Amino acid sequence: MxxxxxxxxxxxxxxxxxxxxxxxxxxxxxxxxxxxxxxxxxxxxxxxxxxxxxxxxxxxxxxxxxxxxxxxxxxxxYSSGGLESSNGSDNRDESSLSKDDLILKEIPNIGFPDIGGLEDVKEEIRKAIIYPFTHKELYRMYGQKAGEGILLYGPPGCGKTMMAKAAAKECGAEFISVKTSSIVSKWVGASEKNIKQIFDTARQSERAIIFFDEIDSVAVRRSESEDYAKRVVNEMLAQMDGVDTAGDDLLVLAATNEPWSIDPALRRPGRFSKLVFIPEPDLEARAAIFDIQLKDRPIDDEVDVMALAGMTDSYSGADIASICREAADIPLGEALRGGEIRKIGMQDFATVIEKRKPSITSWYIGARKAIQKTGEEEVFGEIFSG
Ligand SMILES: Nc1ncnc2c1ncn2[C@@H]1O[C@H](COP(=O)(O)OP(=O)(O)O)[C@@H](O)[C@H]1O
Ligand SMILES: [Mg+2]
The missing domain is CATH 1.20.58 (Methane Monooxygenase Hydroxylase; Chain G, domain 1)
Known part of the structure; x- marks a missing residue:
């Protein structure tokens, strides 16, 4: 054999x-x-x-x-000579990045006003991300080194990706968003090349934010990871050590739902040393998210967003977005079946919410367990308070 x-x-x-x-x-x-x-x-x-x-x-x-x-x-x-990859089919050279993996030269269209609640976080982001770009001289004058990498962490669907985009928009930076899983090419050497390519591209921009979304898909603890992932993390560390925001006008952000699984070396000074917790929306924030999600839909006068917010404790922003879509589907379906055209009513929301479990609770349980195992309760204190 x-x-x-x-x-x-x-x-x-x-x-x-x-x-x-x-x-x-x-x-x-x-x-x-x-x-x-x-x-x-x-x-x-x-x-x-x-x-x-x-x-x-x-x-x-x-x-x-x-x-x-x-x-x-x-x-x-192919035979017609085109090399554009179409949706779903993946015919590009796996060893390098295509424009599907990188969203280049784009200033996002999501701003702080599109994000409901999270006012404290917005202020923290202003201090950590926006002011270092917009008030560079002040930072330099007071000898503050600006632009450490920032790791956004928290439960899924609560606005980490949105917040990163909004930060780029608020400071007019180009947003280079990297689907982290797409840089992991198992072909020898390709992953490192991809990381380097990302940083090189960013340095060519006047002002850029590199965003590694769902960074846990690659930057796991190196003791537990496979070879290719180790190489990716090493290259990421090397590139981040070479970033000087004042000189490069470049900032690196990352986001994860699983901060405990990330290589601690990535959190050392000069790297992702600043952790920003993006919590689940509180009552006010949920009302704001409902407002945002419902502003272009016909809703009944009886619909009270504060009441909806009260009914959705422990639901994420993404949950609320789905609830609004599903609630709208009810009268839409009726109308499509020939029924009377009517507005979305309180009962539609109640029906949908009743069927749907909040997604946050189980995340906290898992997160606490995992963090207790690594002994990093201090580092991720926010997950334990409240
Ligand atoms: N604070 C919020 N304000 C408005 N919409 C939100 C908020 N949080 C989540 N959403 C909705 O949930 C979706 C998922 O959010 P996202 O930023 O991708 O979450 P995460 O990256 O934390 O998993 C968004 O596209 C948006 O529709
Ligand atoms: Mg996300």
């Missing part, structure tokens, strides 16, 4: 050849070789013992299979 190591080596050969064929435009032949490579990796996965990491083999098999699929679905587009 062929050993797993030999199978993997053969698979590598096929996949390399496939890639060359793909690059030279021979997509059907490339697709066949990708499939062969995927099959060999799968065999390696199936027969592997302790001599190699089985999960990597399986991931590679899946990855190459997906690549073969995408070549099939896009062969028409």
């Amino acid at each position: 062929t050993s797993a190591i030999t199978l993997a080596a053969q698979a590598r050969g096929y996949s390399k050849a496939a890639k060359e064929l793909e690059e030279s435009g021979q997509h059907e032949r490339a697709r066949q070789l990708y499939l062969k490579a995927a099959k060999l990796y799968n065999d390696a996965y199936a027969s592997a013992g302790d001599e190699m990491d089985r999960n990597t083999q399986r991931d590679l098999a899946e990855h190459l299979f997906a690549k073969a699929q995408s070549l099939k679905s896009s062969s028409a587009k």
Whole structure:
């Protein structure tokens, strides 16, 4: 029987050849070789013992299979000479970033007024992100080093991504948002190259914010992570150590729902040393989010956002956005079925809220448990207070 190591080596050969064929435009032949490579990796996965990491083999098999699929679905587009990747199909070179992964040269259209509540957080963000850009001289005069990286953390769906975008808009910075999972390429060296590319791009802008969203997908504790993730984190650390906001007009933000799983080295001075907690919305904030979500929908006079806010304790902003969509769906559905056209009423909201559990409670339980394990209760104090 062929050993797993030999199978993997053969698979590598096929996949390399496939890639060359793909690059030279021979997509059907490339697709066949990708499939062969995927099959060999799968065999390696199936027969592997302790001599190699089985999960990597399986991931590679899946990855190459997906690549073969995408070549099939896009062969028409390829033959017409276009290289644009369409929604869902992923036919680009995995080893470098495409514009789908990076949103470049874009100033977001979400500002602080679009974010309900979180007034304290907004002020904190102003101090940590906006003023260092807009009042650079003052910071320099008082010898304050501005522009440490900032890690936004907190329960899911409560506005971390929104807050990062809004911060960029408020200070007129270009927003370079990186889907962190997309920089993780298992092809040797590619991940580091991707990180470097991101920082290089940012340095070319006049003023930029780099945002690593869901950073836990790569920057896990290096003791627990795989090789590629270690390399990504090392490169990230190296690049961040080289950032001087005053000189570069560059700020690095990251967000995570799982701050405890992030490599502590990333939190050292000069890196993501500032932690900003984005909590679930309180009563006022929930009312504000309802206002924002309902401002362009027809609602009955009896609908009282304060009452709605009272009914949604422990619900996230994202929960509230869904509640509003689902509530609107009720009269919409009726109208589509030929019913009378009517406004969204209090009863519609009640129906939807009753069916839906708040998403925050379970996050806190899991978060506290995980943090107690790492012994970092002090670092993430906000998760324990209240
Ligand atoms: N404070 C808020 N104000 C208005 N909308 C909110 C707020 N928090 C969450 N939302 C809604 O929830 C969605 C998800 O928020 P997001 O910023 O992606 O959360 P996170 O990044 O923390 O998971 C947003 O697109 C928005 O519709
Ligand atoms: Mg998010």
